[in-house]
Amino acid sequence: xxxxxxxxxxxxxxxxxxxxxxxxxxxxxxxxxxxxxxxxxxxxxxxxxxxxxxxxxxxxxxxxxxxxxxxxxxxxxxxxxxxxxxxxxxxxxxxxxxxxxxxxxxxxxxxxxxxxxxxxxxxxxxxxxxxxxxxxxxxxxxxxxxxxxxxxxxxxxxxxxxxxxxxxxxxxxxxxxxxxxxxxxxxxxxxxxxxxxxxxxxxxxxxxxxxxxxxxxxxxxxxxxxxxxxxxxxxxxxxxxxxxxxxxxxxxxxxxxxxxxxxxxxxxxxxxxxxxxxxxxxxxxxxxxxxxxxxxxxxxxxxxxxxxxxxxxxxxxxxxxxxxxxxxxxxxxxxxxxxxxxxxxxxxxxxxxxxxxxxxxxxxxxxxxxxxxxxxxxxxxxxxxxxxxxxxxxxxxxxxxxxxxxxxxxxxxxxxxxxxxxxxxxxxxxxxxxxxxxxxxxxxxxxxxxxxxxxxxxxxxxxxxxxxxxxxxxxxxxxxxxxxxxxxx
Ligand SMILES: Nc1ncnc2c1ncn2[C@@H]1O[C@H](COP(=O)(O)OP(=O)(O)OP(=O)(O)O)[C@@H](O)[C@H]1O
Ligand SMILES: [Mg+2]
Numbered sequence: 001x002x003x004x005x006x007x008x009x010x011x012x013x014x015x016x017x018x019x020x021x022x023x024x025x026x027x028x029x030x031x032x033x034x035x036x037x038x039x040x041x042x043x044x045x046x047x048x049x050x051x052x053x054x055x056x057x058x059x060x061x062x063x064x065x066x067x068x069x070x071x072x073x074x075x076x077x078x079x080x081x082x083x084x085x086x087x088x089x090x091x092x093x094x095x096x097x098x099x100x101x102x103x104x105x106x107x108x109x110x111x112x113x114x115x116x117x118x119x120x121x122x123x124x125x126x127x128x129x130x131x132x133x134x135x136x137x138x139x140x141x142x143x144x145x146x147x148x149x150x151x152x153x154x155x156x157x158x159x160x161x162x163x164x165x166x167x168x169x170x171x172x173x174x175x176x177x178x179x180x181x182x183x184x185x186x187x188x189x190x191x192x193x194x195x196x197x198x199x200x201x202x203x204x205x206x207x208x209x210x211x212x213x214x215x216x217x218x219x220x221x222x223x224x225x226x227x228x229x230x231x232x233x234x235x236x237x238x239x240x241x242x243x244x245x246x247x248x249x250x251x252x253x254x255x256x257x258x259x260x261x262x263x264x265x266x267x268x269x270x271x272x273x274x275x276x277x278x279x280x281x282x283x284x285x286x287x288x289x290x291x292x293x294x295x296x297x298x299x300x301x302x303x304x305x306x307x308x309x310x311x312x313x314x315x316x317x318x319x320x321x322x323x324x325x326x327x328x329x330x331x332x333x334x335x336x337x338x339x340x341x342x343x344x345x346x347x348x349x350x351x352x353x354x355x356x357x358x359x360x361x362x363x364x365x366x367x368x369x370x371x372x373x374x375x376x377x378x379x380x381x382x383x384x385x386x387x388x389x390x391x392x393x394x395x396x397x398x399x400x401x402x403x404x405x406x407x408x409x410x411x412x413x414x415x416x417x418x419x420x421x422x423x424x425x426x427x428x429x430x431x432x433x434x435x436x437x438x439x440x441x442x443x444x445x446x447x448x449x450x451x452x453x454x455x456x457x458x459x460x461x462x463x464x465x466x467x468x469x470x471x472x473x474x475x476x477x478x479x480x481x482x483x484x485x486x487x488x489x
Contacts, residue, residue, distance in 0.1 A: 010064050010089065011063075011064025011065050011066060011067075011088075011089055012064055012065065012066075012067050012070065012086045012087060012088055012089065013058075013061045013062070013063070013064055013065070013086065013087060013089050014058065014061050014070065014085060014086055014087075015084060015085055015086055015087045017084050017085060018070070018081070018084070018085030018086050019059075019061060020232055020233075021079060021085060022073065022074065022077065022079065022085075023234070023275060024231075024232075024275070025077035025078065025079055026039065026077060027144070027273075027275050029077055030144070038141060038142055038144060041055060041056065047076045047077075048072055048073050048076040049072060049076070050069060050072055050073065054069060055073075058070065058073055063089070064088075064089035067081075067086065070085070070086055113170050113171060113173050113174055113175060113176050114174065114175050114176070114200075115170060115175075115176040115177070116176070116177045116178070116197050117163075117176075117178050118177070118178045118179050118180060119178075119180050120159075120163045120166075120178040120238075120240075121159055121160055121163055123160050123163045123164045123167065125318060126160060126164055127307065127310075127311035127312075127314040127315050128307050128308050128310065128311025128312075128314070129157070129161055129164065129307070129311070132161060132302065132304065133161070133164065133165060133168065135302065136148065136150075136161075136165050136279075136302065137165070137168065137169055139300055140165075140169060140172075140236075140277050140279075141169065141172060143298070144275075144277075144298065145277060145298045145299065145300055146269055146270055146274060146276070146277060146278065146298040146299065147266065147269050147270040147277070147278050147280070147289070147292070147298065147299045147300075148277065148278075148279045148280070148299075148300050148301070148302065149242075149279075149280045149281070149282060149285060149286070149289050149293075149300075149301040149302070150162055150279065150280070150281045150282075150301075150302055150304055151281075151282060151283070151284075151285055151301055151302065151303045151304065151428075152283070152303060152304035152305075153283060153339070153379065153429075153431065154283055154341070154376070154378065154379055155339050155340065155341025155342055156304050156305075156306060156339055156340070156341070157304060157307065157340050157341075158240075158281035158282075158283075158304055159180075159240050159241070159281055160340075161281075161304065162178070162238045162240060162279055162281050163178065163238075165279070166178060166236060166238055166279070169236070170236070172234070172236075173234050173235060173236045173276075174233045174234050174235065175197075175198060175233060175234075175235040175236070176235070176236045177194060177197050177235070177236070177237050177238070178237075178238040178240070179193065179194070179237070179238070179239055179240065180239075180240040180241050181239055181240065181241045181242055181244045181245055182240070182241040182244050183244070184244045184245050184256070184259070186258070186259070187219055187223075187259070187261045187262050187265060188215060188218060188219050188222065190239075191219065191222035191223065191225075191226055191265075192222065194226060194237065195222060195225055195226060195229075198226075198229050198233075198235075216261075219261055220264075223264060223265055223268060226265075227268055227269075227272065227274065229276075230269070230274040230275070230276035230278075231273070231274040231275065231276075232275075233275070233276065234275050234276055235276040235277075236276065236277050236279070237276070237277075237278045237279070238278075238279045238280075238281070239278065239279070239280050239281075240280075240281045241281065241282070242280045242281065242282035242284075242286060243282045243283040243284045245259040245262055246259075246282070246284055246286065248381070248382040253284055253285055253286050253287035253289075253290065253425070253428055254287060255286075262286075263286075263287075263288055266278075266280075266286060266288050266289070266292075267288055267292070270288070270289075270292040270298070270299040271292065283379065283429060284428055284429045285301060285428045289301055290428075305337070305338065306333075306336070306337040306338020306339050306340070307333075307338040307339075307340055307343075308338065309330055309333055309338070311338075312329075312333040312338045312340070312343055313326055313329055313330075313333070315340055315343055315344065315347075316329060316333075316343050316344075316346075316347040324350075324356075324357070324358030324359060328358045328359065328362070329358065331362075332346060332358070332362075334448075335448050335449065336448070336449050337448065337449065339449065342449060346361075349361070376449065376450055376453045377453070379429065379431060380453075380454075382429070383426075383429075383431075384422065384425075386414065386418065386419075386422045387422050387425060387426055389410060390406060390410075390419075390422055390423065390426060390432075391426070391431065391432075391446065391450070391454055392454060392457070392458055393406060393409040393410065394406075394432060394444060394445060394446045394451075395446060395450075395451050395454040395455060395458050396409075396458055397409070397445075398445075398451065399445070400433075400435045400443035400444060400445040401443055401444060401445070402441040402442065402443050402444075403416075403419065403420070403423065403441070403442070403444070404441070406419065406423075406444065407419055423444060427444075431446065431450060432444050432445065432446055433445050433446070
């Protein structure tokens, strides 16, 4: 045991400066010869002519190796080892190595990253999402994506998944930070908070004393500072609730006035070379993501569907011991498209109001109430007038309809361009579903639970047309006709 300890304390390890230098060269090489994918241990071993075990030892910086081993490693990436690139084992290090410098590594890569979880939710009860987690891990660790957006309607589980993902891969990063934008912080405030966190990790010397500079310049300087940090360190930043800084009542993806500078941050994170990853969660896709993303590019988005039936069943079963079979529940799970928030609310209601009797609940035929209603209303409130009209018509139609059918419904002279823009916007807000089958035109429909909610308004919408001018007569008649048909069903 004692002998083992002594062995571990002989030789040299990479200094922080040396590790950064090596990582930078490694990432460049991965981009040049490996399409940006991370080198495997075997590939590193082949390239450096060192045993895989030695490669791991060098990168972990815990056990000493011969100086010559580091020289091999450096040479394999076209680098020259200098005295500032390594230090003796067990000696302390003051941030820069000089071959003899000292101090335990302040932020070893593995297994203790420097973390700030902010107001991240508790994910100790978490079901399913195996596929999504595997895909996201692959994007981040193998494909080295720089910017990823998790999209989905309210309550679908974006925040929970982002926390689960970050906890699972945290040991691959030097810094992990999770921030919510729910209170719409200015970009300057967000950057300041992030940089302060990084500075406490002693990785940067941050001077925030810039009261004499214009706000615009201060923001620009801090974006530059952040980018510098993302280049020299492997960081994972999660920004939750990005929709809070996006504009309401407009086509989706635009920023609220005063928040347009976020665009520049996302552009730089997505477009410029660095070794970190920023994960966003949002109900709507910010516009530049649409421009920057691509299946083989380092900017990607993942649209979150509901939970699969198995995971959803596990979720509702944690709430109580219901009467009702899995089959009964499957209907409800389908009805709410596996939305975990909706299912949690329903499960609680069935337990409290119906003594756990799911059949009794189903006979009431009330599927939209309380918090789900609030949740959906919040989403609806953000829409433009044309988007709301389309939502009403999708509700009246109930079955999926084509663009041509929708245009006919609207009657009002809407250009194809405007109609397509509105549909695209609704789709990016995750409120409508697109269905396409071979040899048929694309069709659109609503999430079932949204249809239920809007059903309540449709009558009022039709009545509005009842008192409208002649121009709306055709629309009104059609709406009343269709609504009448639905009522009889
Ligand atoms: N995989 C899961 N397993 C168990 N519970 C989950 C899961 N995903 C989400 N939930 C629960 O569902 C609820 C909604 O999840 P979450 O807050 O992550 O949704 P969201 O998509 O971020 O919603 P919003 O758009 O309103 O921010 C939470 O109570 C969360 O605990
Ligand atoms: Mg959330």
